[in-house]
Amino acid sequence: MGSSNRQLGLSPDAAIVLGLADTAVPFAFSPEDEAERWVRVLRLHGWVGAALQSLGVGEAPLATAAQPASVRLLRSRPLGEDVVQIVTQRAHEFATARGAGAVCTVDVLFALFAVYGKTFDRALYVRGTSREELIERLPADVESGITSG
Numbered sequence: 001m002g003s004s005n006r007q008l009g010l011s012p013d014a015a016i017v018l019g020l021a022d023t024a025v026p027f028a029f030s031p032e033d034e035a036e037r038w039v040r041v042l043r044l045h046g047w048v049g050a051a052l053q054s055l056g057v058g059e060a061p062l063a064t065a066a067q068p069a070s071v072r073l074l075r076s077r078p079l080g081e082d083v084v085q086i087v088t089q090r091a092h093e094f095a096t097a098r099g100a101g102a103v104c105t106v107d108v109l110f111a112l113f114a115v116y117g118k119t120f121d122r123a124l125y126v127r128g129t130s131r132e133e134l135i136e137r138l139p140a141d142v143e144s145g146i147t148s149g
Helices: 012-027 031-042 046-054 083-097 105-116 118-125 131-137
Strands: none
Touching (some): 012 083, 012 105, 031 105, 118 131
16 A cells, blocks of 8 residues: 555544544435534534634534424435445545645545535524634644644
């Protein structure tokens, strides 16, 4: 196995976010519910958590209010598809592309934008913020805070 196949490590905060997501996201009832769970996990850790908190994003119920229970029972994610692993892989790709020393929560955030698209935008919207506002609050030099990012 060559060094080109070696994946970057995770910053402590990214490791916590991905670990918590791995315990919460698989139990979601829909992609919308998954996105909401990602926001709940992200808001407490790293650069993204600090940005979300500065925007006033707080706790919210796990259930997505816009969906009645009967609709939430229908999962659209294929059985066996591990979305946390998909997001983790995309985060590694983003970190590698920017020449990072480790994957941080900002890489996880951009992976979520890529994987969920407008579904993640809606999860931010129901919390009173947007993709654009969140990106504006992120540090310009992510590498300077990689140990806590």
